[in-house]
Amino acid sequence: MNALLATTYFGPVQWYQKLYRAESVVVDADEPFVKQSFRNRCYIAAANGVQALTVPIEKARLTRDVRISDHGDWRRVHWNAITSAYGESPFFEYYQDDLRPFYERRWDFLYDFNEAIRQVVCDLIDIHPHLSSLSHHPTPTSQHPTPNTQHPTPNTDYRTTINPKHPEPDADFQPKPYYQVYAARYGFQPNLSVLDLLLNMGPESIFYL
Numbered sequence: 001m002n003a004l005l006a007t008t009y010f011g012p013v014q015w016y017q018k019l020y021r022a023e024s025v026v027v028d029a030d031e032p033f034v035k036q037s038f039r040n041r042c043y044i045a046a047a048n049g050v051q052a053l054t055v056p057i058e059k060a061r062l063t064r065d066v067r068i069s070d071h072g073d074w075r076r077v078h079w080n081a082i083t084s085a086y087g088e089s090p091f092f093e094y095y096q097d098d099l100r101p102f103y104e105r106r107w108d109f110l111y112d113f114n115e116a117i118r119q120v121v122c123d124l125i126d127i128h129p130h131l132s133s134l135s136h137h138p139t140p141t142s143q144h145p146t147p148n149t150q151h152p153t154p155n156t157d158y159r160t161t162i163n164p165k166h167p168e169p170d171a172d173f174q175p176k177p178y179y180q181v182y183a184a185r186y187g188f189q190p191n192l193s194v195l196d197l198l199l200n201m202g203p204e205s206i207f208y209l
Contacts, residue, residue: 004028006159007063007114009055010042010121010193013209014173015162019118020127020209021172027118027131028159029064029111038164039063040110042193045182046085050189052164053078057110066110079103082195089181091202095124099195121194125205178208 003022007029008015015038019025033039040055055078056069079100086092098120107113122129161168175190177183179200189196197205 002026002156004157004159006031006034006037006039006162007111008038008042008118008162009040009053009110009114010117010195011038012043012162012164012191013175013194013197014170014191015158016121016125016127016194016197017173017209018158018162019122019129020125020206022129022156024130027115029062031063031159032061033063033066036165038162039114040066041164042195043164044082044085044193045180045186045189045196046081047182049186050192051081051085053081053193055110055113064109064111068107068110068113070106075103086181086195086199089199090179092199094202095199098124121198124198125194125209126203127206127209176208 001022002024003018004026005015005018005028007027040057042053043050044053045051054074056071056074058067058069060066082099083092083096102113102117102120107116158170161170173191177188178197180188180196181200183189194205197208201208
């Protein structure tokens with residue numbers, strides 16, 4: 001199976017399942033940017049229920065050109081929210097030093113930020129996806145890359161399937177319960193950010209995917 005994916009900010013479990021199971025993956029930097037999506041938003045299980053964390057951005061037409069805004073001290077807000085939600089989870093103390101740097105330095109482009117996150121998360125879970133054509137933002141001295149036309153076939157296009165507001169049917173993804181800190185209070189919350197899976201399940205995350 002090949003998979004065409006949109007970039008994600010600490011994407012949901014479903015996104016990482018595709019990344020793990022696909023024979024090859026394209027993370028599309030050349031698509032028009034879609035607001036209110038996983039591209040700059042993730043969902044975590046907090047003490048008061050599911051909480052959305054959104055990276056503020058500056059408007060741009062293509063995903064690769066979207067810049068991160070410093071509005072609202074969001075890095076501190078997000079890290080405090082993650083610490084509050086998962087500070088008592090089984091594996092937070094083991095992974096916090098890998099995650100904290102994303103909230104200590106400034107990134108210019110959302111796509112580059114998300115890709116750096118993906119690399120770290122894949123290393124922590126120990127998955128090694130085959131990225132057949134991963135676009136990225138050019139260096140200041142280069143030209144924009146030509147939009148990628150080597151996408152997988154349409155029936156493996158998950159860019160709209162994996163959607164926080166209006167998810168489309170996905171027969172290959174059937175979320176099963178795993179341990180969550182607040183499950184006794186709210187029940188199991190499916191398809192949250194991969195942070196939820198990683199910090200609750202640690203090395204066993206790969207078996208869930």
